[in-house]
Amino acid sequence: MKPEKIREDFPIFDERPELAYLDNAATSQKPESVIDAVENFYRENNSNIGRGLYELANDATQAYKDARSKVAGFINADSDEVIFVRNTTEAENLLASSLDFEGGIVLSKMAHHSEQLPWRRKADEEDKNIEYLGTENGKISIKSAKDKIDEDTGLVAISHISNVFGAENPVEEIIEIAHDNDALVVLDAAQSAPHRPLDVKDIDADFVAFSGHKMLGPSGTGVLYGKKELLQDMRPYQVGGGMINSVEHDEVKYADAPERFEAGTPNVAGAVGLAAAVEYLEDIGMENVSAHSKKLAEKMIGGLEEIEGIDVISPEGANLVSFTCEYAHPHDVAEVLNQHGVAVRAGHHCAQPQMVELDVNGATRASPYIYNTEEDVEKFLESVREASEIFNAT
Known part of the structure; x- marks a missing residue:
């Protein structure tokens, strides 16, 4: 360095x-490389993606696919497990809106409001119980996790690294406790993805969310990773163009993930810029x-x-x-x-x-x-x- x-x-x-x-x-x-990547997309490849049959549209579509592939590789995910969102906040809201599960919700007291509030609203709307994990020496307490996560828990949402303390939480142990109780785990990696290697397969959280702007990428870019079998069972967060296979008067067939969660024209230039940020960090x-x-x-x-x-x-x-x-x-x-x-x-x-x-x-x-x-x-x-x-x- x-x-x-x-x-x-x-x-x-x-x-x-x-x-x-x-x-x-x-x-x-x-960095200059990220700024150049965004500017060059608009100068050289700007087009809507996914539907155009002309060369420029194909080039823009390929740039978007390449960006998804680059980001997926950064976290050791498959491309169809990576959804582009605006930020971690939108990722948490997408999940809270689209994910169905039985049981209560476990959060942590150290959680960022964007990690807490979507799940608190879901709990209010669906009459789910909420428990809070305590903090010990700047980290989520394992004792608290063992006390609060049980067979009545449906979902656990935790921070990988707290934005208050900056310490890495014992997430592997908490994830194991959650999975032993058949609960899903959402990992807020907004503070970890910019600072440490992040292998979603190794860490085994069911969903992982992070923001591009905290890791050299453009504002308005973010990532939601989800295990593909879980994404396929989730209903779309928003509906509209680009996320359907067919629309008839009496039936709508939605596309598979990740497209089913990316309604409308996406932030293609932002995705290209995020890929450039990933490349910059990987070089270091x-x-x-x-x-x-x-x-x-x-x-x-x-x-x-x-x-x-x-x-x-x-x-x-x-x-x-x-x-x-x-x-x-x-x-x-x-x-x-x-x-x-x-x-x-x-x-x-x-x-x-x-x-x-x-x-x-x-x-x-x-x-x-x-x-x-x-x-x-x-x-x-x-x-x-x-x-x-x-x-x-x-």
């Missing part, structure tokens, strides 16, 4: 050379990506623990750092950092139940990625020291 060299591939740092961008858990910056190597993020996060944690009034809530081994300041609200800390060219996130991070469990009114979060350097970390730590001194003095 040579982040200084990688940084040269990202035009935003030409425009803002002093920026220490540490809000990558919210969204990542885009996901093991290298993971090691780099954890290395910088470890340096941040070590530095923060030396600053008076700072309480780090991310555990050892996390790939991001969330912390509170005894003397100031997270928003105030983030604003001081902003004045020094350091971009971080502050608030409840769309995980209010987790903040209630922690008994805090929010946290400041710094999340590094491939283009962040040790100089960015030093700039971040220096700014936090200044913020602590400012608010302690007042």
Whole structure:
């Protein structure tokens, strides 16, 4: 990993050379290759897909198929198990709308609201019971999973890596517990897919969702993986053009997955851009990506623990750092950092139940990625020291 060299591939740092961008858990910056892929599609191959018989339409259709194949390979899935969506949020809503199952729902208190709310609404609409898994040292508690997941559980929805703590949850054990009780598992990989190798066959979750914009891809792109036998039994999320085999006055025959879940004209250019992002990350190597993020996060944690009034809530081994300041609200800390060219996130991070469990009114979060350097970390730590001194003095 040579982040200084990688940084040269990202035009935003030409425009803002002093920026220490540490809000990558919210969204990542885009390399030139991704921007070029989207632009070149519109310049050279733009057409609707799937129906045109002319050369341009065929080229656009092939580009879309190639993008699906590239993304499928990235997670070790088959192409017909990969559905393109707008983001993780849409993937969770698609599943909650289309998936039928008996039994209750188990969520986690650390879950992002987009992971929680679609299932909470389904529970309300279908009178399903909901249980919540507790948190222990920044990870989902295995003891809680053993207590809450039982023969009455129909579905378990969990985060692979929390966007609050940045620690990898013991998902393999939780998935095994769920499957032993014949429950389905939905894995939110929004924070893991950008940072570590993700093999859906090995991890054995029934569904996996992640967003393209957090892993160098364009906004409005995301992926829902599902085991093909489960996808085939699900009703369509939306209906319209492109997702049918035939329409008659008295009968509609829907296409097989994944097309049956992609009604209307898809974001073809976005899919092409996401494929370019996958290629960029594969060239670096996901093991290298993971090691780099954890290395910088470890340096941040070590530095923060030396600053008076700072309480780090991310555990050892996390790939991001969330912390509170005894003397100031997270928003105030983030604003001081902003004045020094350091971009971080502050608030409840769309995980209010987790903040209630922690008994805090929010946290400041710094999340590094491939283009962040040790100089960015030093700039971040220096700014936090200044913020602590400012608010302690007042």
